[in-house]
Structure formats: structure tokens, C-alpha cells
Amino acid sequence: MKVGSSLLAADTGGLSTRYALGLAQFISACHADGREIVLVSSGAVAAGRLMLRDHSHEDTSNAARQAMAALGQTQTVALWQRLFDHPLAQVLLTHDDLRDRRRYLNARATLSELLNYKIMPVVNENDTVAIDELTLGDNDNLAAIVAALVDADLLLIATDIDGLYTADPRTNLDAEPVNEVLELTTEIMAMAGCAGSSVGTGGMRTKLEAAEKAATAGIQTVLFNGRDSEVVSLLARGQLRGTLLHTSATRLHARKYWLRHMPAVTGHIHVDAGAAHAIAHEGASLLPMGIIRADGMFQRGDMVEIVTDGDAGMLHVIARGIAQYGAAEINRIARTHTRDIGDRLGYSYGENVVHRDDLATLGDTGLLTGEYA
Known part of the structure; x- marks a missing residue:
């Protein structure tokens, strides 16, 4: 469950339990029914702003x-801890924790172990x-990623x-x-506004983006x-007064989901x-012969986007995957046969620049972008 800053921020600054108390009671009811909850909570900046406002x-x-x-x-964790009798555990994630496969799996193992110990x-x-160019940006999308990380049955987003x-x-x-x-x-996405509250970073659009990510992993939102309080109370009894966003019938393999949705580094392989046809339609790996060039400063093991020429000089993102060679190395072996890699x-x-097991195609969801042109 994701709880945004607008539900935790006090009118005079800092944090308030005004709405958090009802949500905590809902979580406790879930625990009593044997359900496990992972809480994605905003509010840290709002709490810190009050403490630093004189400075x-x-x-x-x-x-x-x-x-x-x-x-x-x-302050945020202390607020939630006051509302529960059982212990809580703080888990802070960064862009790199979710982009790096090993750290991603470590995060999943930690969350699973906490849940095994009945710790929320x-x-x-x-x-x-976090730095500006490597932030996740909002906790709605973070919540969707965490939902997939723990193989959740449902993503709940509490809003105002x-x-x-x-x-x-x-x-x-x-x-x-x-x-x-x-x-x-x-049309549904167009219904969402872009702006969030004065204390948060997300709006309705980020919530729909999160729902889309969750749906790809087979999770309803x-x-x-x-x-x-009545809405929260009804929800505890299994009655929804809000919006239910359904999921698709199929579920991506967890690794393919990670490849498709985790943040990529700045840079791409053109x-x-x-090569684009072989990757998109034949399940092929990316070999040096099909590469025109690599742009950016990425290294071996980084997740990168694979692009090809689109309409009107734009580039079309066809896939995302883990590069087995860095950008400088790829530019040295581009347009060469695999047997010549060692010589170069x-x-x-x-022989694979991106192996098919480390690659997820985007199909019709691929984006046209002029960023790299």
C-alpha cells in the first residue's frame, strides 16, 4: 500500500496522524486476516522541512x-511505529538498487525475510x-515496482x-x-491531470502509470x-469505494518485468x-554485426535501451537489456563478426552484446524519441 504526503502532512507543517490512524487500523485488520502488507510511505521531506524551516x-x-x-x-517511521504494536523496518531504495540485477534480488530477499518475521x-x-538524473521520481511508481518485487496480489494507492x-x-x-x-x-490516461499536491511529487497520472506497471506484472490496482474514514473502513471489509484497475490475463516472467520497467542508464545501442527485426520478431540476441553505434557512457552490466530508426528522424525504442560490453567497447566492435571481437x-x-535472456522487447509500447537524435 502506498500512502502519499498529502495524507501525512499536517496543515501547519510536519506530519500528522489524522489520516494515518485510519490507514493503520486498516493495515492491522489485514494482518489479523493473515494478509501481509508492505507500506510505501512518503512524508520524509515534509517532516524534515518543518524541522529545518528556521534555517x-x-x-x-x-x-x-x-x-x-x-x-x-x-520522523516518518516514528509516526507509523506509534500506530502499531509490532515492529516496523525501514527500507530505503535507490535507482541503482532497482537497476542492478543483483541489488534488485537482494532487496527482494530482504523484504521477503522481513515478511517471514511478521515485520512490516x-x-x-x-x-x-539520490541525484536528479537518477531518481525514481515518485512513490506511486516505486510502489508498483515494490509490488512486483514481492509478487503482491494487490497494489493499494491511498490518495486524497x-x-x-x-x-x-x-x-x-x-x-x-x-x-x-x-x-x-x-483515453483513460488523458483523464489524469499532471500535477500533484503542494507537498507531493505525484498526481493522478503517476498513479495510472503505476497501475500500468503493476498490471504488466499481473497485479490489480x-x-x-x-x-x-468510511471508505477506509469499507475497504477493510472487502468493499471498494474508489477505482479498480484490472490487470491483463497473462503475467510476465519476473525477470522480463524487471528488464522492461527498471530505470535504464543514459545512453542506448542503435x-x-x-537486427531490430531479429530482436523483435525472432527472439534473437543482439550481435555486433547489427549494431550501428552506441551512445552514452554506460558500462558492462548496465541496462540500456536498444533503438532503431523511426519516422521523421525519430528513434524507436524496441527493447531494453543488460549490455555485456560498455559503450566504448561496442563502438569498437560494431559492424564486425563475432569471431573478430577478441582481435578488436x-x-x-x-559473442552477444545483449543476450536474449537479458533482453525484453517492447513491441507496440516502444517509444519514439528525439532525445538521442
Whole structure:
């Protein structure tokens, strides 16, 4: 379950248990029914801002935000701990924890072990050390990633409105609630606004993006109003008053899900049409002969995007995968036969630049981008 800053921030600054208490009672009811909960909680920056307001009230720099997060993390966990009799565990994740396969699996093992001990993890992004270009950005998407990480049955997103509407109900009186979404179409995504609350980083669009990620992993998502005590009470009894976003019937293999949705490094491998077809339609690995060039500063073991020429000079992202060679090495072996890799580099990590087992195709979900052009 993800709880946003708007449900924890006090009107005068800092954190409040006003809405957290009802959510904690819901979690306790779940525990009593034998359900395991992983809590993804925002609020650290809001808590830290109050503690530093005499020193940096107007400071919006990244360093100030990180200092607020460092102070506020303990406050956030302390708030939740006051509401439970059993122990909680703080788990802070970074972009690199989710991008690196070994660290990703380590995080999954830690969360699973905590749940085995009946300890509820309280997860947040580690804003204290994250840098702008390598942040996860919002806890909605982090919650979807964590849901897949622990193989959750359901993703619950507690927000400050009643769910998805056809338009923003705070500015459009004609907006109507959407109780159920069978598929996240372009029209559904267009219903979401872009802005979040004054204390949070996400809005309705990030919640739909999170639901889309969760659906890919076979996980349904529920959006509900965490400020409405009746809604929370009904939810504890299995009755939803909000929006249910369904999942697809099939479920990606956990590794393929990770490859498709984890953050990639800045950079890409540009391939020709033949290689693009082989990857997209024949389940092939990426070999040096089909590579035009590599852009960026990525290293061996990094997750990168594989792109090909699209329309109007744009590049089309066809797949994502773990590179067996760094960008500089790929540029030295591009357009060569696999048997020549050793001669070009003086060593070889194998004939595949990206092995098919380390590669996930995007199909029609691939993006056109001019960023690398």
C-alpha cells in the first residue's frame, strides 16, 4: 500500500496522524486476516522541512531537499511505529538498487525475510543520496515496482480524492467518477491531470502509470480516498469505494518485468533494421554485426535501451537489456563478426552484446524519441 504526503502532512507543517490512524487500523485488520502488507510511505521531506524551516525556509536546492529527507525519514517511521504494536523496518531504495540485477534480488530477499518475521517494511526512495538524473521520481511508481518485487496480489494507492475521474473534480464540476478500468487506454490516461499536491511529487497520472506497471506484472490496482474514514473502513471489509484497475490475463516472467520497467542508464545501442527485426520478431540476441553505434557512457552490466530508426528522424525504442560490453567497447566492435571481437578488443565477454535472456522487447509500447537524435 502506498500512502502519499498529502495524507501525512499536517496543515501547519510536519506530519500528522489524522489520516494515518485510519490507514493503520486498516493495515492491522489485514494482518489479523493473515494478509501481509508492505507500506510505501512518503512524508520524509515534509517532516524534515518543518524541522529545518528556521534555517532553510526558502531553500529549494537539491542539497536542502536531501537534508530534509535525512531528517524526516526517522520522523516518518516514528509516526507509523506509534500506530502499531509490532515492529516496523525501514527500507530505503535507490535507482541503482532497482537497476542492478543483483541489488534488485537482494532487496527482494530482504523484504521477503522481513515478511517471514511478521515485520512490516516501510519503504521509501532514498532521497538523501539520490541525484536528479537518477531518481525514481515518485512513490506511486516505486510502489508498483515494490509490488512486483514481492509478487503482491494487490497494489493499494491511498490518495486524497475518491479515485479516478473523467476530469479533475477539483476544477471541473462535470467530472464523473470512474469505478472500474478494464484497460489503460490513451483515453483513460488523458483523464489524469499532471500535477500533484503542494507537498507531493505525484498526481493522478503517476498513479495510472503505476497501475500500468503493476498490471504488466499481473497485479490489480485500487485507488481510494485515504482521507475518508468510511471508505477506509469499507475497504477493510472487502468493499471498494474508489477505482479498480484490472490487470491483463497473462503475467510476465519476473525477470522480463524487471528488464522492461527498471530505470535504464543514459545512453542506448542503435541497431539496423535487420537486427531490430531479429530482436523483435525472432527472439534473437543482439550481435555486433547489427549494431550501428552506441551512445552514452554506460558500462558492462548496465541496462540500456536498444533503438532503431523511426519516422521523421525519430528513434524507436524496441527493447531494453543488460549490455555485456560498455559503450566504448561496442563502438569498437560494431559492424564486425563475432569471431573478430577478441582481435578488436584483445579479450571477449562472449559473442552477444545483449543476450536474449537479458533482453525484453517492447513491441507496440516502444517509444519514439528525439532525445538521442
